[in-house]
Amino acid sequence: MTAPSDARARGTRLPRVRRRRQLLAAAQEVFVARGYHAAAMDEIADRAGVSKPVLYQHFPGKLELYLALLEEHSEALVEKQREALESTDDNRQRVTASFQAYFDFVAGDGEAFRLVFESDLRNLPAVREKSEQTFQRCAELIGKVIRQDTSISDEEAHLLSIALVGMAETSARYWLNNHGSVPQNAAEQLVARLAWRGISGWDLTRSSEEAEFED
Amino acid sequence: MTAPSDARARGTRLPRVRRRRQLLAAAQEVFVARGYHAAAMDEIADRAGVSKPVLYQHFPGKLELYLALLEEHSEALVEKQREALESTDDNRQRVTASFQAYFDFVAGDGEAFRLVFESDLRNLPAVREKSEQTFQRCAELIGKVIRQDTSISDEEAHLLSIALVGMAETSARYWLNNHGSVPQNAAEQLVARLAWRGISGWDLTRSSEEAEFED
DNA sequence: CATCGAACCTACGCGGGAGTAGGATGAGGG
DNA sequence: CCCTCATCCTACTCCCGCGTAGGTTCGATG
Known part of the structure; x- marks a missing residue:
């Protein structure tokens, strides 16, 4: 259906700021599609081709991630x-x-x-x-x-x-x-x-x- | 803060239709104040002066309760x-x-x-x-x-x-x-x-x- | 006054999802 | 070539809240 954004090459390392931008993009897709409550941090991580802890190294929690986009x-x-x-x-x-x-x-x-x-x-x-x-x-x-x-x-x-x-x-x-x-x-x-x-x-x-x- | 609606006499039994109406009123208060997600079935039951299973004898689930009000x-x-x-x-x-x-x-x-x-x-x-x-x-x-x-x-x-x-x-x-x-x-x-x-x-x-x- | 059923209760199972511990891996500097 | 540090992963813990099992009390009816 929707393009998978950037799940390219599940094994590529990215410099910090680049990764952050990409995570925000992935999060936006999921939040827009599902809303805040139905959006799972796991799915956001997946969509970015990355695992959950990475997400938490860039944002203190789900809420802050959402607020950044808002x-x-x-x-x-x-x-x-x-x-x-x-x-x-x-x-x-x-x-x-x-x-x-x-x-x-x-x-x-x-x-x-x-x-x-x-x-x-x-x-x-x-x-x-x-x-x-x-x-x-x-x-x-x-x-x-x-x-x-x-x-x-x-x-x-x-x-x-x-x-x-x-x-x-x-x-x-x-x-x-x-x-x-x-x-x-x-x-x-x-x-x-x-x-x-x-x-x-x-x-x-x-x-x-x-x-x-x-x- | 807000009037407790009808938590009167935690021990009064009510005929079915009357109880149903009262449950809907209690649910409305909670859903309005907290929104669907933050609303707890426990609180709705409390607010009505009744315990949770009673709620489930009148409505199959949280969603149906909400839909009835909507x-x-x-x-x-x-x-x-x-x-x-x-x-x-x-x-x-x-x-x-x-x-x-x-x-x-x-x-x-x-x-x-x-x-x-x-x-x-x-x-x-x-x-x-x-x-x-x-x-x-x-x-x-x-x-x-x-x-x-x-x-x-x-x-x-x-x-x-x-x-x-x-x-x-x-x-x-x-x-x-x-x-x-x-x-x-x-x-x-x-x-x-x-x-x-x-x-x-x-x-x-x-x-x-x-x-x-x-x- | 006994019986039956409806209304009600306490106490629990359990699933889903946020957040974390602890270890592996790979790129750059000495 | 090896050390270091940042990036990333697997595999958990833990909490919260929906829904339920099983037993209890009250009122009505004969």
């Missing part, structure tokens, strides 16, 4: 998001770029997004905190833009940002699970348009909303 | 959603009612929503399927309304519905975790307005979107 990909997402919002001064473009960043994140890097969005370890405070903090940082980046260009209050802007991020995350995940029905570009554009229609010109309409769908 | 609350959510959308013919009202239903669901019933939205067992096919199916059914209810009153294609309508549901779920969950900063009504209204602005009059603007935030 940290890495959380930062990557926030960074992608920051870049997207800084890539232009046109707010319509910003929305497009922001959604594109979300879709790219979900589409890339061996489905690592599952660690950030679908972790089965969110009951552990350390993990819950990291996930929520990542989510909040993304929302805050967007919130800053909204506040900059409107007179929306801080609290309202924040909640709106949360809603937008939720929209992005959910639709990107859904799109990936049903690959094939719609190309990435079309999906991005569609959802970005929904968001832009929702947020643009917000200041103008405080209570004049009588339009209907049709006509 | 099923119950998934159906409740879909039902709430259906009622909301049937409660009026005005689409603006429908949006409001739909979001209100989501917020109500999240706010009610001992945080049972965590079983549906934050399950740490989504790697199990049976659970994943149930969660996604619930999500999809909610989206489909909304999608039907959209298709009814616009000329949006089926595929696009579906993806838009997904995005809207994601928005509702995410913002409701966020709102609950940060209780106190905003009253439920205000949060609902704000997010509903965002959604309505996004979706209403969609047909009219196929590619005329040049407005900016300000002015």
